[in-house]
Amino acid sequence: MPMQPWFADAKLGIFVHYGIYAVDGVPESWSFYTGQVSREQYMKQLAGFTAAAYEPADWARLFARAGARYAVLTARHHDGVALWDTAREDGLSVARDTPARRDLIGGYADALRAEGLKVGLYYSHSDWSHPDYPSVRHPHPDPQQVAVNDNPLSAPAPGAQDPAAWHRYLGYRDAQVLELAHRYRPDLLWFDGEWERSEEQWGIDALADAVLAVHPETVFNARMFSRGDYATPEQGVPLQAPEGPWELCLTVNDSWGFQGHDDHHKSVGQIVRYFTETIGAGGNLLLDVGPREDGTITAEQSARLTGLGDWIARHDAAVYGTVAGLPAGHHYGPSTLSADRRTLYLTCFDAPRETVSVRGLRNAVRRVTVLGTGTALGHEVTGGLHDVPGVLWIDAPPAADVDPYATVLAVELDGELDLYRGTGRV
Numbered sequence: 001m002p003m004q005p006w007f008a009d010a011k012l013g014i015f016v017h018y019g020i021y022a023v024d025g026v027p028e029s030w031s032f033y034t035g036q037v038s039r040e041q042y043m044k045q046l047a048g049f050t051a052a053a054y055e056p057a058d059w060a061r062l063f064a065r066a067g068a069r070y071a072v073l074t075a076r077h078h079d080g081v082a083l084w085d086t087a088r089e090d091g092l093s094v095a096r097d098t099p100a101r102r103d104l105i106g107g108y109a110d111a112l113r114a115e116g117l118k119v120g121l122y123y124s125h126s127d128w129s130h131p132d133y134p135s136v137r138h139p140h141p142d143p144q145q146v147a148v149n150d151n152p153l154s155a156p157a158p159g160a161q162d163p164a165a166w167h168r169y170l171g172y173r174d175a176q177v178l179e180l181a182h183r184y185r186p187d188l189l190w191f192d193g194e195w196e197r198s199e200e201q202w203g204i205d206a207l208a209d210a211v212l213a214v215h216p217e218t219v220f221n222a223r224m225f226s227r228g229d230y231a232t233p234e235q236g237v238p239l240q241a242p243e244g245p246w247e248l249c250l251t252v253n254d255s256w257g258f259q260g261h262d263d264h265h266k267s268v269g270q271i272v273r274y275f276t277e278t279i280g281a282g283g284n285l286l287l288d289v290g291p292r293e294d295g296t297i298t299a300e301q302s303a304r305l306t307g308l309g310d311w312i313a314r315h316d317a318a319v320y321g322t323v324a325g326l327p328a329g330h331h332y333g334p335s336t337l338s339a340d341r342r343t344l345y346l347t348c349f350d351a352p353r354e355t356v357s358v359r360g361l362r363n364a365v366r367r368v369t370v371l372g373t374g375t376a377l378g379h380e381v382t383g384g385l386h387d388v389p390g391v392l393w394i395d396a397p398p399a400a401d402v403d404p405y406a407t408v409l410a411v412e413l414d415g416e417l418d419l420y421r422g423t424g425r426v
Helices: 005-010 039-048 056-065 106-114 163-184 204-214 222-227 268-280 299-314
Strands: 012-016 070-076 118-124 188-192 247-251 284-289 322-324 335-338 343-348 355-358 365-370 379-382 391-395 407-413
Touching (some): 118 163, 204 222, 268 284
Antiparallel strands (some): 355 391
16 A cells, blocks of 8 residues: 555654653663663552643644644553553553553544644554563574573573464454554554564564554554555664655654653754754654653653744745755755745755855746745856756845744745756866
């Protein structure tokens, strides 16, 4: 099935890592997997997870204000704790095993849809709490991942594999995923934890077919192996964009979930840079926040979302309804291109001092304006010989038109974008 068109035009999603790990503010799942804390200490957080101030409508309004078109909530991380009232009694659930005593996903899905956002749910293939999970080993383990290959929470001792237990585990995983599909009909399922087994061991084809039989328009990320619809690089804009649709997963500070000591938040300006560089290369930004255990999002993280949203609102023509812009080397900064390929949107991170240049542009330019203010800018072309175009020079905008985070110039062309990519006349 072709990729759902809403995804490519969404541009911004919000990732939400929410779970019992917010009680003590420890890394989600990994803290007990790597021995930072004992599993016993980690699971004591079940008794402190209340979701007492969880208001999914507040989340949805904040995400919409940020300019997001979808969100992805951690329905179940590697720790095995489900955020809904799963019918599987061999798994942990906040509805059954914490003071929260309720399903946290139904309200989230309803609230997002009320704001016009698509619903994404994260689910980990792996479960480091399930007794049947450490029952088989990857058939071709990565020699660089010894700590993963031999961790007793994820792999049996050599020679102690139990295929029957693994079959039971897949039944558990499949049942939970299909609960999510039937109950909440997510637009996107964001899988994780896939590295610990092969595609065949996970039974990816059967799982994908089962989900699509319930909701044929469900989008899968690449952690569904060959059945994935888009790539998911993390924490750094790739220097070369992945082929096809993709999404950059980025934390607002340094942590996925809530860690009270982590005050290393990216500035609004830095997040605008990440965002414009990502959409300029044809991707979406999935920007992560980690709510406190009570369900509230910190003021620092909220401020980053609203700051980004304010910038997007001033420059929405350069965001929605666009595709990847100029390849590197044509303009010193990211850019996007209107869907009809007749308007270039040039992002300038620093205040232009004299001119902004574009190289390799064969088109004549009809008009250049500052997006958000409408101020028209002078422009001229110098140089050029035969089929090698000259350089377009655009006058710097007045100081009053310079955006505090990133100024965008709209370059209206006389036709569809036509770029020169040669080596020059020899």
